Amino acid sequence: MHDQIRNDLREFIGDNYLFGDHDRLPEDEASLLEEGIVDSTGVLELIEFLEDHFGIVVGESETVFDNLGSIGGLTRFVAGKTMAGQPVG
Amino acid sequence: MCGICGVVVLDGPPPDRELVTRMIGRLRHRGPDGSGLYRDDHAALGHTRLAIIDTEGGAQPLCNEDETLWVSFNGEIFNYVELGEELRRCGHRFRTASDTEVVVHAWEEWGEQCFTRFNGQWAVALWDARRRRLVLSRDRMGVRPLFYTRDRRRIAFASEVKSLMADPTVPRALDPVGLDEVLTYWSTVAPRTVFRGIEQLEPGYVAVLDRDGFRRHPYFSIDFPDRGTEPGQDIEANAVELRERLVEAARLRFVRSDVPVGAYLSGGIDSSITAAVLARYTDAPLHTFSLRFTDAEFDEGVHQHKMVAELGAQHEEVVVSAADVAEVFPEVVRHTETPVLRTAPAPLFLLSRLVRDNGYKVVVTGEGADEVLGGYDIFREGRVRAFWARDPGSATRDRAVELLYPWMERNPGTAPAFARSFFGQDLDADDPAISHRPRWASTSAVKTLLSPDVRAELDRGPDVVTRMPAGSEAWDPLSRAQWLEMTTLLPGYILSSQGDRMLMANSVEGRFPFLDKDVVELANRLPARHKLCGLDEKHLLKIAFADLVPEQIRSRPKQPYRSPDTASFFSGPPPEWLTEVTSPAALADAGVFEPRPVAGLLAKAARTGGVRAGNTDNMRLLAVLSTQLLHQQLVVDGGAASDAPPPAPMTVIDRVQHVRSTV
Structure with a gap:
């Protein structure tokens, strides 16, 4: 399941923030902020995607860097949420 | 306010009169009331005039008594009356009542030191025919623009790049290093521009070209005292002094004009103060102008109307929609002459048009308060x-x-x-x-x-x-x-792309009390905590004008001026010009951007309509659109769309062909 989540995230980030230039996708644990891929307003697109695509709800207290700041962090966050009983879209 | 241009050739044939005439024509919007050209064997100076002070006598280029010193001047010296009195006491004789003639005599009397005495906003060229020396100078904060292109023996200068590009030998290419600065700081840092081979004089600088070569140096630098050594620590006393200086600065900018002066009103505290000072401390009726937005997220109408009611001013407003921004954007970039990362200049272009349509050619605004x-x-x-x-x-x-x-x-x-x-x-x-x-x-x-x-x-x-x-x-x-x-945003973007260039596009002069010499001098030596107290911005200003601005406006959270970005172009079908300048062929021709990610960006914008677009994507879209327009307008077309005859009446003093005429 991790792989599926990770692939979906990579595809979304590649399409939405890198405009299809998937060669520029960062390593799993690299910071999306420091790589200049997601900014403080662009993160809302990411949250919308998580909610629409994976059918989870992202609470305000969960919008922390550990959860949203890297592909690895996002994958673990989504997996944790969906394993806790939420559906996967 | 005006446009200036010229060519100086230290040795070689005289400057080409036809070329300088074309350069003047391209500055027509800066001065539709008349034009002038002076030429001798080594220099040609051009001018387009927006007649504001001494509307009868102030034609330019203008000279001293023996016609050895010529000046082409854009701007205002607000203390010209006081300086003129001082110069008369020194024995100088004046033929006009214009501030430009004060520049000539001040130069004769004080040389380069004259610029430290000027309280104003200017870009000026002085040609000393006897010494064969050109002097260029620009005001302290960079209110007025001045570009040039040169080699060791020749220089061409102008208020706008399009005027320089009237010369087909001037390079037409974007400078990657200049673009890099814009895509970091939002603007280049003077002397750099986004064009190869074209520079701009730094604010607060003097440049000289003569037989010893070209050199430039500051007559003013932005400076602050060491932390803790600020001379005035009493906040009440500083508030009183700030008020005195700002009132005088606003008053000078209102009364030193032979044509009526209007005021911008944004709904924020800065322009509310300048307008309130004009209403309280001058006799003339006040006419205010405001920008409204159809999109409530950007609109400040409630606060504007509150202030208008307070002032009893005659008020005009223009309501701007996304479609309006998209429609005028190419024209806006034709005037910014640099990539912009926001659409924010476009509504200001529409606002200065409103001013012009109401018969005004001068406005006082609150610009500069946030920086200072x-x-x-x-x-x-x-x-x-x-x-x-x-x-x-x-x-x-x-x-x-x-x-x-x-x-x-x-x-x-x-x-x-x-x-x-x-x-x-x-x-x-x-x-x-x-x-x-x-x-x-x-x-x-x-x-x-x-x-x-x-x-x-x-x-x-x-x-x-x-x-x-x-x-x-x-x-x-x-x-x-x-x-x-x-050093970066104020001269490079706020005062140019959102300031001079949008105002002059519609032949309107902006005046900025917060950038007054004496206001800046005081503000820069205030303790930092008087300006930003905790996180309360412009703290001292709010204290100083507590009685003139209603509580509703003083205590409202600061709302930065913004306008719809991606949504301006994609809330409906994108405009035709957009499709043209972002075509794969146009992108390849400019060579600045990678076509594939640009296509992805445009597809995303089309898909979302720009709704809830992120900051980075907004800047990306605006960078692409404005750079591509700039490439088309100035690199490919060389500014030809700005060709126009010099405005009449045109005065020509040509010592090479022995012509003196006004037609």
Whole structure:
């Protein structure tokens, strides 16, 4: 399941923030902020995607860097949420 | 206000009169009331005139008594009456009542020191025919533009790049290093421009070309006292002094004009103060002009109307929609002559048109208050980041970011923890640019769209920090942030792309009391805590004018001036010009951006309509559109769309062909 989540995230980030230039996708644990891929307003697109695509709800207290700041962090966050009983879209 | 241009050739054939005539024509919008050309064997000076002071007698170029010193002047010297009296006492004789003639005699009397005496906004060219010497000068803060292109023996200068490009031998190419600065700081840093081979004179500088070559040096530098050594520590006394100086600055800008002067009213505190001062301290009826938006997120109509009622002013407003922005944007870029990362200049273009349509050609505005008196969010961010840098673990300090952006519909407070990570990047307490790193980093994300060829030319990043004055490490951190703002964004974007260029596009002169010489001098020596008190911005200004501005406006959270960005172009079918300038062929021709990610960006914009577009994507789209327009207008077409006959009446004094005429 991790792989599926990770692939979906990579595809979304590649399409939405890198405009299809998937060669520029960062390593799993690299910071999306420091790589200049997601900014403080662009993160809302990411949250919308998580909610629409994976059918989870992202609470305000969960919008922390550990959860949203890297592909690895996002994958673990989504997996944790969906394993806790939420559906996967 | 006016347009100036000219060519000086130290040895070689005389400057081409036809060329200078074309250069003048391209500045027609800056001065539709008349034009002038002076030429001798080595110099030609051109001028287009917006007649404001001595509307009968002030034609230019203008000379001294024996016709050895010629001047082409754009701007205003607001203390020209006082300087004129002083010069008359020194024995100078005046033929006109214009401030331009004061420039001539002041130069004769004081030489370069004259510029330190001027309180005003100017770009000027002085030609000393006897010494065969050209002198260029620009005001302290960079209100008026002045570009040039040169080699050792020849220089061409002009108020706008399009005028220089009337000469087909001037290079027509975008400069990758200049683009890199724009895609970091939002503007180039003078003397750089985004065009190869074209420079601009730095604000506060004098340049000289004569037989000893070309050289330039500052007559003014932005300076601050060391932290803790500020001379006036009494906040009440400083408030009184700030008020006195601002009232005088606004009053001078209102009365030193032979035509009526209007006022912009944004709904914020700065323009409310300038308008209120004019209403209280001058006799003439006040006419105010405001910008409204159909989109409620950007509209400040409620506050504008509150202030209009308070002032009893005659009021006009223009309501701007997304479609309006899209329609005028190519014309806007024709005047900014630099890429812009926001549509914000476009509504200001429509506002100056409203002013012009109402028969006014001068307005007073609140511009400069945020830079001079500490109003920008970036100063608050800088202070929050400095807290963090000193004590990274502090939980209470951590929450401060949520106080930063109460105004933003999509504010970082919506994902506060994430925003903390964003503003917590690159924290180094010793970094002189600690305030500006988040902005520069987020703006730099636009560069991911650049083509490999352009990226290859960017061997090292922009370096404005290395130009900070020696001793600035002892300033208050707010002062360092102000210095950065006054060196980059203020002259390069606020006063040009949102200022002079949008105003002059419709032949309107802007006047800025907050950038008055005496106001800036006082503001720069205030203790930082009087400007930014905690996170309360422009604290001293609010105290100083508590009685003139209603509480509703004084205490409202600051709302930065913004307009719809991506949504302006994609809320309906994109305009035809957009499809043209972003075609694969046009992108390939300019060679600045990679076509594939640009196509992805445009597809995303079309899909979302720009609704809830992120900051980076908005900047990316605007960078692409404005750069592509610029490439088309100035690199491909060479500015031909700006060709126009010099405005009549045109006075020509040609000593090469022995012509003196006015037609």
